[in-house]
Amino acid sequence: MRNRASAFTRPVGGCPGGAREPLRVQGPLPVSVDRRLRPRRAEALICGARLARRVLYGVARPILFRVDPERAHEFAARRLEGLARSPRALKAVAALYRFEDPRLESQVWGLRFPNPVGLAAGFDKDARMAAAFPSLGFGFLEVGTVTSVAQPGNPKPRLFRLPEDRALLNRLGFNNAGADAAAQRLARAGRLPIPVGVNIGKAKVVPNEEAVKDYVTTLEKVFPHADFVVVNVSSPNTPGLRALQDRGPLLALLTALKARARDLASAARRQPPPILVKIAPDLEPEALADALDVARAADVSGLVATNTTLSREGLARAIEGPGGVSGAPLRERATAFVREAWRATGGAIPIVGVGGVFTARDAYEKIRAGASLVELYTGFIYGGPATAKRVNKGLADLLARDGFASVAEAVGADHA
Numbered sequence: 001m002r003n004r005a006s007a008f009t010r011p012v013g014g015c016p017g018g019a020r021e022p023l024r025v026q027g028p029l030p031v032s033v034d035r036r037l038r039p040r041r042a043e044a045l046i047c048g049a050r051l052a053r054r055v056l057y058g059v060a061r062p063i064l065f066r067v068d069p070e071r072a073h074e075f076a077a078r079r080l081e082g083l084a085r086s087p088r089a090l091k092a093v094a095a096l097y098r099f100e101d102p103r104l105e106s107q108v109w110g111l112r113f114p115n116p117v118g119l120a121a122g123f124d125k126d127a128r129m130a131a132a133f134p135s136l137g138f139g140f141l142e143v144g145t146v147t148s149v150a151q152p153g154n155p156k157p158r159l160f161r162l163p164e165d166r167a168l169l170n171r172l173g174f175n176n177a178g179a180d181a182a183a184q185r186l187a188r189a190g191r192l193p194i195p196v197g198v199n200i201g202k203a204k205v206v207p208n209e210e211a212v213k214d215y216v217t218t219l220e221k222v223f224p225h226a227d228f229v230v231v232n233v234s235s236p237n238t239p240g241l242r243a244l245q246d247r248g249p250l251l252a253l254l255t256a257l258k259a260r261a262r263d264l265a266s267a268a269r270r271q272p273p274p275i276l277v278k279i280a281p282d283l284e285p286e287a288l289a290d291a292l293d294v295a296r297a298a299d300v301s302g303l304v305a306t307n308t309t310l311s312r313e314g315l316a317r318a319i320e321g322p323g324g325v326s327g328a329p330l331r332e333r334a335t336a337f338v339r340e341a342w343r344a345t346g347g348a349i350p351i352v353g354v355g356g357v358f359t360a361r362d363a364y365e366k367i368r369a370g371a372s373l374v375e376l377y378t379g380f381i382y383g384g385p386a387t388a389k390r391v392n393k394g395l396a397d398l399l400a401r402d403g404f405a406s407v408a409e410a411v412g413a414d415h416a
């Protein structure tokens with residue numbers, strides 16, 4: 001059927017005032033635009049929204065950045081929760097922020113990723129707003145960290161902006177509503193058009209000796225809703241957690257989780273979800289080699305490199321107190337970990353590169369170093385809702401410039 005929307009599935013010119021991209025809306029127009037408006041008016045609306053997209057975060061950011069970071073996060077989370085509940089709004093937002101290019105698509109672990117730019121763990125700890133992220137242009141997301149039981153996290157204040165360094169410092173400590181709540185929310189959200197990973201951690205009240213049982217309990221709760229599972233043993237904000245990266249405990253943990261995932265999958269007559277392990281950027285070379293060895297021995301499906309760093313090296317201003325630094329100061333170190341993980345595993349285990357990705361160049365650097373997928377958190381805080389689209393567009397250009405037909409072709413290209 002030809003309807004008015006079809007007029008918008010082709011380029012229909014530019015916005016007055018010099019927006020460079022042609023107006024191109026994939027699929028029918030958002031219902032709210034489509035139903036009541038003539039094409040010209042709809043065009044104007046999209047131009048306006050595009051202008052708003054450019055200007056708005058430029059205006060909103062300084063205001064948001066004046067508010068306490070955790071309150072600003074909660075404010076944004078509420079807006080995204082609202083967005084996630086409204087199919088109309090999701091469609092309108094997707095028209096502005098989604099970017100599709102066949103070069104960006106890939107298959108990893110048998111899952112289809114429409115693009116390689118994901119949202120890192122920690123932003124949507126409780127899976128409250130998962131449905132919003134496909135419309136914001138992300139190719140996948142990790143919810144969590146979730147723990148077996150709800151826990152409040154560390155005392156506030158515990159999240160800080162370091163704008164001179166384009167960084168954040170956090171010592172949140174796995175504040176979350178627990179695995180049952182996350183599972184319920186994911187069930188309610190239903191199948192999303194992008195892969196959803198669930199990042200699992202150890203509850204603070206559980207001693208390390210009982211960690212395996214605790215992680216297994218969490219896995220059991222989230223299993224039906226996870227396209228992949230990330231085992232977080234690298235947060236700096238849960239006392240003793242990083243000791244689980246040591247050879248013995250890590251092997252015991254990963255082996256148990258893999259076995260349990262296999263049993264659950266066989267009972268549910270499905271494939272077991274890929275199990276990934278997330279590592280810290282502060283591992284000494286020997287400890288990193290050990291962790292990579294164990295990952296191979298336990299036959300994990302992937303590595304997430306890296307979590308936040310304890311290092312304060314290169315920061316413009318000295319900061320007091322514990323916590324992990326994310327963002328620009330972490331970029332090189334995280335990329336070096338991706339590079340080393342790729343080298344040590346011969347590229348046999350897919351790597352998710354995370355740490356300091358703000359631009360397409362940052363993402364491309366990680367892909368060429370060996371990352372099949374990338375994630376960002378801090379870049380989203382500083383860059384706003386257009387971040388994933390901007391990174392994806394630039395990435396498609398970089399791949400084309402270097403003659404790669406797909407992301408997969410560029411993965412590990414630096415090692416050639």
Ligand SMILES: Cc1cc2nc3c(=O)[nH]c(=O)nc-3n(C[C@H](O)[C@H](O)[C@H](O)COP(=O)(O)O)c2cc1C
Nearest residue numbers: 120121122145170306307326327355356376377378
């Ligand atoms: C406020 C905040 C909370 C985070 N919470 C988690 C978490 O719960 N689990 C986790 O595995 N990583 C968490 N991270 C780490 C990120 O997932 C990511 O590994 C790290 O921030 C580096 O990426 P970035 O430089 O793009 O932020 C958190 C990061 C920030 C900034």
